[in-house]
Amino acid sequence: MDSQLTAWALAAAQALLFIAAAPLLAGWLQRVKCHMQNRAAPTVWQPYRNLSKLLRKRMLLAQNASWLFRAVPYIVFGAMLLAAAVVPLIAVRLPSAAIADMIVLVGFFALARFFTALAGLDIGTAFGGMGASREMMVSALAEPAMLMAVFTLSMTASTTNLSVATGYILEAGLVLRPSFLFALLALAMVAVAESSRVPVDNPATHLELTMLHEAMILEYGGRHLALIEWASQIKLMIYAVLIVDFFFPWGIATGFGAKALAVGVMAVAAKLMLLAVLLVVWETVLAKMRLFRVPQFLGFSFMLSLLAMLTHVVLETGG
Amino acid sequence: MSATDGTPLLLAYAAVACTLLSGVVSLFALRRYPGFLHFGSFLFLFFSGAASIAAGGWTLLANLTVNDRLGFGLPWLAWHVRIDPLSGFFLVLLGTLLVAISLYGPSYTREFARGPAAQPLPPLGVFTALFVIGMQGLLIADDALLFMIFWELMSLSGYFLVVYQHQHAANRHAAFIYLLLAHVGALVILLSFGVLAAFGGGLTFDAMRAARLTPLWATIAFGCAFAGFGIKSGMVPLHVWLPDAHPVAPSHISALMSGAMIKMGIYGIVRLSYDLIGDVRWEWGVVVLIIGTASSVLGVLYALMQHDLKRLLAYHSIENIGIILMGLGLSMIFLGSGHRMLGTLGLVAALYHTLNHALFKGLLFLGAGSVLYRTHARDLDQMGGLIHRMPVTAFLFLIGCVAISALPPFNGFVSEWLTFQTALQAPALTNGLLRTMIPIAAALLALTGALAAACFVKAFGIAFLGKPRTRRVARAREVPAGMQGGMGLLALLCLLLGVLPTTVIEAMAPITQLLVHAALPSAAAQGWLWLTPISPTVASYSAPFVVAAIVVVFGLGYLFLKRGAVPARRAYAWDCGFGHLTQRMQYTSTAFSQPIRRVFAGVWKVDEHIDTLADAGPVPRVTSLHYSVHTHDWSWLWCYVPIGRMVLAAANRIGFIQTGNIHTYLKFSFVTLLAFLWIVS
Helix, strand or coil, rough: HHHHHHHHHHHHHHHHHHHHHHHHHHHHHHHHHHHHHHCCCCCHHHHHHHHHHHHHHCCEEECCCCCCHHHHHHHHHHHHHHHHHHHHCCCCCCCCHHHHHHHHHHHHHHHHHHHHHHHHCCCCHHHHHHHHHHHHHHHHHHHHHHHHHHHHHHHHHHHCCCCHHHHHHHHCCCCCCCHHHHHHHHHHHHHHHCCCCCCCCCCCCCCCCCCCCCCCCCCHHHHHHHHHHHHHHHHHHHHHHHHHHCCCCCCEEEECCCCHHHHHHHHHHHHHHHHHHHHHHHHCCCCCCCHHHHHHHHHHHHHHHHHHHHHHHHCCCCC | CCCCCCCHHHHHHHHHHHHHHHHHHCCCCCCCCHHHHHHHHHHHHHHHHHHHHHHHHHHHHCCCCCEEEEECCCCCCEEEEECCHHHHHHHHHHHHHHHHHHHHHHHHCHHCCCCCCCCCCCHHHHHHHHHHHHHHHHHHHHHHHHHHHHHHHCCCHHHHHHHCCCCCHHHHHHHHHHHHHHHHHHHHHHHHHHHHHHHHHCCCCHHHHHHCCCCHHHHHHHHHHHHHHHHHHHCCCCCCHEEEEEEEEHHHHHCCCCCCHHHHHHHHHHHHHHHHCCCHHHHHHHHHHHHHHHEEEEEHHHHHHHCEEEHHHHHHHHHHHHHHHHHHHHHHHHHCCCCHHHHHHHHHHHHHHHHHHHHHHHHHHHHHHHHHHHHCCEEEEHHHCHHHHHHHHHHHHHHHHHHHCCCCCCCHHHHHHHHHHCCCCCHCCCCCHHHHHHHHHHHHHHHHHHHHHHHHHHHHHHHCCCCCCCHHCCCCCCCHHHHHHHHHHHHHHEEEEEHHHHHHHHCCCCHHHHHCCCCCCCCCCCCCCCCCCCCCCCEEHHHHHHHHHHHHHHHHHHHHHCCCCCCEEECCCCCCCCCCCCCHCCCHHHCCCCCHHHHHHCCCCCEEEEEEEEEECCCCEEEEEEEEEEEEHHHHHHHHHHHHHHHHHHHHHHHHHCCHHHHHHHHHHHHHHHHHHHCCC
């Protein structure tokens, strides 16, 4: 019973660490990006400053805003908090992973997106409608690709539980599976699309022609905006951690000892920093796509995940 | 039939009797006494619903099977009646909807008592009662004759309900198509029963259960039953009647049709293939899975293009029937391949989704009816901003939208999750093709879920959010308490079934015991908090945690952010500095679905017209612009129009015998008579 309690406490601590570290990842990303593009860079703590400024600001609501508009930031943040709680960050075999498996995780993302899109329509401006409509189109194409990639992994590990799957890959050691390679590429492309990065979306602009996610939340301010921004930072980090967990889990703690946990923290921090650098290179090299090129991008991602599935069935199960 | 064991069946008889009384009472609802319909008829319908729930719930929870013989009908063909956990489950489903619409109906039908939409009231009450009796009766029928009698009663009275507002030509057309396909369906079902009766040597279901069919005949019987019941359920490509018929009926009837009637098709498929035929083959599962996948994807894609709220909901019924069929197909594949536990899981997923769909689709149709009741608008592009004028309806409708979009923690998510879990067990199969096909079907299910979410963002967002687009909508009021109560009941059940899936699955164990002689012992092995359908290490989900976490976030947000903060200031929305945002600048439903229309072009036949009027002058300037878009159903254009044309052509060919000359006709009669005499002798 006591060890159960420790495990739950550790799970809660991990979730808190996760949401506390998410702005840091965003800050790091911003800093590397500035360096890469020869701009003066803010400190890595800048996102925290932004959040605390927004949290303290007085709220401004559009005249037509309904109760739903005010409830959405909390729902979105709650969904992301739950999602963060089930993803193994520094240790596997934590009990919180049983709350939701990979499919439910995708469901949490869908829940957050559903309500964000509704908030976009609530004010009754064309911006919000445009953002909502485009975001739902992109997600409709991204979700099957993501689930297909996730299915490949879960069929290999014969589980959809994130912690168990990560543990399986850890134990299996370094095995070169072609299906994993395809799934990694597919998942990375979906992650880029779903966390509103270039070339699908550009989080840095407010121009109507480029924006999807930003258009939906244009009317938000103050603490609502803080919650939504924080939630999207958490979402980006979840995708990064998922990629790390599935494909490069080495270093994650399997026991609850202090040393193992410290190694786990160091390992995941290093891997996330590296992944962020890769994302920055990707974002710097590529340009934003036209909206109707996005289906091709996501279609390619779906093809890759389909290929992953087929190679898994044909090559790796001996059927 | 002993006293205690027979009670559920007596309750079921009581339910049928109450429905009958409800029909009789509404006969008196002439123009001057509408109260007979509003109060009397719906009161009896309420009792009937409560009795159905009691009968079904009792049978299900106590795992009973009660048989009875009634001496009605032809002297040598007594009516066989039986209530077992499967029929009990569907009785609970039907009863819940009946209770909800009996709360909702009294206020809603006021519209037909007077005013511009006035209609004679007795037909509505009488045919509603007959319609419900048909459903209740076919659930407890235990021989093919009785089943078909009640099936036809349901189909025929459904026709009169669809055509209730017969002044509109569209309604009459919809009703005709409905009647036509209902009869084709009934004919095919009859063929299926014919095969079973021939092998079993009798019309009773007991004889059919005992029959040993050869695989070929079993497949023929299954194929006929699947096609016939599939027409009633609205599976693609036999769905064309559904999106026309469901929206034009009064809304509480639409709820009953989409919620309960099309589920009778599912009941028929399950009853025939699992119970009467018995030996489920995996090849059938493949067919069911493919048709289910096609129905779900096409259903949701067609739904996305609709701007009539009720029609949109009707297309979603096709999508959800597809999801149910996917569960059934997976179940058949696994059962036919000898994986009994996984087959059970698929069956549970399908039945769970059947119940869920009844609840949230009932809720959504009642919500659409509430909007219709107050605004007389069915077109989404005339609505907008109703969340301010009808807050309760908006909240309840939102719950329905979240549930049908398969988002946690509501009930639609649980059943889709179970379907996904079943599909992910595909590696257990030895057939490589199936192992590949099933995950692809699962990916298409994911596509369906995402598109459904897009569609309900559109439906809720355009109708309830933003600014009102017409004056009538701007002046809408909240609906009466009874209507709110009916919707509230269903919304509450949507949440409960989403949060307590383990309890529901445990309650469904007798059904799977009856049909496949297995249950899911591991589903609730970790306590009510954890749903673990296969084993805790394979997959788990805990909906109460999800609800708790969202509540905690709201609580913390209130404590630390809202309390003590300066109250929010209201300001104009951002208008890019141009000023004067009007309601016409909002996205419409057509605009909302435009990206998807473009990405999936080819799924529909899209007729898009842009008419511009330009000023003649040195600088051409567009003075007026008219945009229209129509999407047509390919299955209608490819299947039904050619068939209709062939029937007409054949009729023209035979037409030459119609000379209009009485002598010729007498000659025909004489020759026919001779031919019969020759056959007889």
